[in-house]
Amino acid sequence: MANKIIKFGEDVEGYNIPVLNEREVRAGAGLLFLFMFISILTVIMKGDFLMLKYAIVIFLTDFLIRVLINPKYAPTLILGRLIVYNQTPEYVGAKQKKFAWVIGLVLAVIMLVLQVIVNSYSPITGLICFICLIFLFFESAFGICLGCKFYGWFYKEKAQYCPGEVCDVKSRQPIQKTSVTQLMIVLGFIGWIVAAVFLFNDSFAEKPYDLFGIENKSHAEQK
Numbered sequence: 001m002a003n004k005i006i007k008f009g010e011d012v013e014g015y016n017i018p019v020l021n022e023r024e025v026r027a028g029a030g031l032l033f034l035f036m037f038i039s040i041l042t043v044i045m046k047g048d049f050l051m052l053k054y055a056i057v058i059f060l061t062d063f064l065i066r067v068l069i070n071p072k073y074a075p076t077l078i079l080g081r082l083i084v085y086n087q088t089p090e091y092v093g094a095k096q097k098k099f100a101w102v103i104g105l106v107l108a109v110i111m112l113v114l115q116v117i118v119n120s121y122s123p124i125t126g127l128i129c130f131i132c133l134i135f136l137f138f139e140s141a142f143g144i145c146l147g148c149k150f151y152g153w154f155y156k157e158k159a160q161y162c163p164g165e166v167c168d169v170k171s172r173q174p175i176q177k178t179s180v181t182q183l184m185i186v187l188g189f190i191g192w193i194v195a196a197v198f199l200f201n202d203s204f205a206e207k208p209y210d211l212f213g214i215e216n217k218s219h220a221e222q223k
Contacts, residue, residue, distance in 0.1 A: 017093055021091065023080075023084040026143055027079070028079065030080075031076050037133060056112055057116065059132075061075075067102055096162070100146070100147025107131065107132060145162075
């Protein structure tokens with residue numbers, strides 16, 4: 001019974017190693033990213049660390065369950081499974097995911113000690129928060145597991161069943177190739193953004209007025 005509960009990855013017919021559903025992993029990463037982002041934004045805007053401390057405890061608890069017990073019992077992955085239940089699973093190797101999540105677990109423990117237990121903040125906690133956001137964003141938005149990239153550096157064996165089959169060496173299909181024209185469009189877009197900052201910064205900085213006078217009416221009613 002314990003072997004069925006404490007396990008990393010699930011056995012799926014046709015795959016010779018335990019795998020995870022990348023779609024629910026991305027959904028779980030998106031949920032954590034949203035929570036962490038709002039918490040960090042609250043610190044930046046208001047100087048209030050309360051929500052961030054809760055976020056750290058939740059993050060750590062979730063990753064403890066993922067790594068030490070079983071990913072299928074991690075709350076965010078359960079929510080992710082519910083969100084993408086009607087999507088076809090995309091199976092990825094569990095080994096490289098575990099390695100990536102161990103990195104996340106270590107960062108979460110450091111944050112718990114420095115931010116929650118010691119009740120301090122420093123460039124170290126700021127950097128760790130930034131790293132966590134980057135990792136979660138790349139996973140949820142692009143399906144790129146940055147922690148998995150380090151798997152090959154520590155293990156000689158090749159990772160199997162990577163998201164988007166990036167482990168397989170193959171030439172890109174025509175729809176994946178980027179032309180010189182497309183690159184020029186991206187550069188032109190960046191140039192337009194920079195130019196817009198210089199051209200419209202003063203007018204954009206002006207506070208918008210109340211088009212329908214709702215705010216003035218509410219003030220008048222309060223008086």
